[in-house]
Amino acid sequence: MQEPLENQRLKTSPPGARPLRTPAGLPAVWGQSGAVMSFYHSGALADIAITLGILGVFYGITQVGHEWTGILRPTVLIDLSFRSLPRYTFFSLVRGLAAYCISFLFTIVYGYWAAKDRLAEKLLVPILDILQSIPVLGFMPGVVLALVSLFPTSNVGLELAAVLMIFTGQAWNMTFSFYNSLKSVPQYLQEAGTIYHFNWWQRLMQIELPYSAVGLIWNSMMSMAGGWFFLMVTEAFQLGNRDFRLPGIGSYMSVAVEKGNVPAMAAAVVAMVLMIVALDQLLWRPTVVWAQKFRIEDTSQEESMDSWFLDLLHHSHILRWTGAAGSSIGRTLASLASRFVRHAPGDVSGGSPVASTPHEQRLSGHPSAAVVFSRILFFLLAAGLAFALAQVIRLLMSVRISEWLHLLRSDLLTLVRVAVAIALGTLWTLPVGLRIGLSPKLSRIMQPIVQVAASFPAPMLFPAVILLLSLLRVSINFGSVVLMLLGTQWYILFNVIAGAQAIPSDLKEAAASYRVTGRQRFWSLYLPAIFPYLVTGWVTATGGAWNASIVAEIVTFRGETLRAQGIGSVISEAAFGAKFAELAAAILIMALTVVLINRFVWRRLYTVASTQYNLSK
């Protein structure tokens, strides 16, 4: 349901989760004592940490291997003691990372194919558009039933199903980002590659991937966060009359909620937050800092970021040795690979985007093996798609008119909820985001917090909110708006903060010197200046809200199921009941609504934002 986040990459400025730094320039966590400092600099600490890390990973792999190859137990008993929580958290983390790896591979292959083959592009891009408007639960019954029947005796099928469901929440916006980057590689870089005879491999590794890196990494972070959203569902769900449960933090939470075990719920929330912070500090932050070298703009104006973990790695002896050995191995492999790809006949890449380049001449003249391969794949894909389409249409034909009407009514109800959630979200995030974004000090403190909040899977907080709502005697029909808001408001806040930070200081000075204050300053300076960011936030948040409706409109609390009428609850019930016809119809209606709103509301606002309220023009 997420919009392609390419634009996000420019607008959400790097969330500044900078580690606290002491004046000595060392991370505060390591203390300031001289001994620790020299220890730190000697790299010994780094080596110890890395050794421990490697051992930990090995242990983890054996644990995961044990779990995955275990015999199929659809329902494991979840142990609610705190002792088992680290293990569960680790299992969930592995699922998330495994899904991310698949997403990454998918992104590279699919994005490259779509960008390089003009014929395939015509099919691949619309497919991606459709895929991203299908909520994760829409894939669930099919994926689970197929994989479980594929591996009837071991846990692998169920685990793969969970991983694939997380994948469906991660991949699409990354793919769009990569595809868009590939399509927008500046012409002069393309020409430089062409004139110096780069083959497709060298072009990919030295021009296209580096150029896409920044966008891809930002979207990866968003994707990982998005992947957690349905964690509770992907790890513990009912399908038809079967109950599936995998050991993980999501199922831990589900069971805790079922049993009304408040300490366990709190522990799960804490564990989740710790996992998100750890991922941020150990994976994303270092990657983002490292990726700064892939920025294309020359201006190094913005505050440079740093990562204590990356610094630590730089100090390590072990890594330096393995790095040296690795790079010489890598060189050998690369030269082998380039020799191989050099001999691979032809390439699908169009070379420079200029009309009729020599490459394309070749492409149209004598079809190379790559082109033939690409064509075969294309026709297989088209055939598969036609088959799938026929199946879906057959399914949809079986839905009665009265059911369609019911679905439409539900859809409208959810639409109203989405609109209210976005309005409420805007109402509080505008003043708060402006306050934070306009104050550098507040930004520094708040941004990491907002970032963690945004990555936190909101459904894990639903029980607390529902408890509160039931105390206030608010019906789920209205309460679900609050639940939707919970997951989706952060996107707006994010963008308002980024927008406020980007207001040029000369405009602020002009406003101050002409004594433009209070309400006038808001309407004539702040709101117009952040408007493009606000629109981006709205688009992302709306996508999130539709997605959230699926878990927000139907919630189980203390064994009691609360259900609001809406398309989200319909999808939820259809998915868990494996009612394929109803599921397809509901998803179709929801996707159509999303597409129509994108076209008639957001696209227009984008145009206004990028012409009238564009500060860079």
Next chain:
Amino acid sequence: MEDALQQSVLLSSENVTQLFPMPTGNMVTVLDNITMDIRKGEIICLLGPSGCGKSTFLRILAGLMRPTSGKVLARGKEMTGLTPGVGMVFQMFALFPWMTVSENIQSVLVPLQLPRDEVQRRVGTVIKMVGLEGFEEAYPREISGGMKQRVGIARGLAVQPELLFMDEPFSAVDALTAESLRTDLVDIWDEADGQPASIVMVSHDIKEVVYMADRIVVFSANPGRIRTIVQNKLARPRDYRAPEFLAMVDYLHDIITTNELPDTPPAVVTTPAQPVYEPLPPVSSGDVVSFVEYLDSHGGQGDVFVLAHEFGKEFSDLINIVKAAEMLDFIDTPKQRTVLTPLGHRFSDLDTEDQKVIWKQQILTLSIFKTIHADVQASRSGTMLDDEVQDRLAQLLPNENPEFTFATFINWARFGNLLAFDEDSDEVSLQ
């Protein structure tokens, strides 16, 4: 003699013509029938105003593009793909921002599959040649524009090309840096021992080409044609202030101005039924007004080349301003001089409000304004959509980009209070 000359030809083009489709579907001729040679051991410069297709021509010579018709021959053999033995230096450097200086140079050696120590040797050599020692591990964003272009040149030299192509290589760096780069480049070429044997450079800067070139190919625009090829036999090292140097500059300068601003308008039969539509030079009304006022306060006349310098504009930009002022009858251009007309003089003395009145009256002498103004008047609501106006412009000026023309058209019409344009409703209406 003829044979010897043939042998020394490295690359040549025969009747190269390039058409580009316009948004309206019309084809515009960018290059018209270009035939020329590049000989061994020369620096050859392609000189011309912006939009004359000289960069496109360079890309065709390099094999980055295929011409619509005509062919490119390398040592007499027709080329269909990339021209072999070419290094290229780009206007915007085209360095890979994620690679250090030496990695940037290495990257172009990878496809040559050289042994590793040969790669290292070549990188070391070219870094020394262009004076980049000490910057090997710097990233492009850490070094100045001049240094970046040195990397671009080093990269071009590293492949030991026979031909070094340069596309406006010094136009993105400041004047002082450009001068030292030019000096160094000529020195490198002198000592390069045939690698590169020849340099092909695209430029719009007359002094630059006089400093660099052995032969200067002067292009004219719309469509791009070779106007003439000038031999430049000045002894090296050349001195920018030497009288012979300045004479050469003046000579080229005369060629360009007489070409771009002909003394006698092209003879056309103007009948009321068939008005002639002249393309609008892409300049703002503000530029034209400032230029006329500047001229008035500086003696009422001046040399285009000198004025460009004083006015702080590129020569080719100023030529466009001069063209616009001449279309509106504010100035006259005998040879390369510009002389204020009595109307121009009067215009300059008026305050803005009265200037607008004259402006309106003058633009209405141009068929394009007359026609579209009449169209808007005749329309039922007194308004036309911007798309409709653009379609009309495309129809009247089929060889121009209607979007750009529309921008200039609206700018001029607004200043003269002739027509109004509301961007929100996309409507062009009577003032």
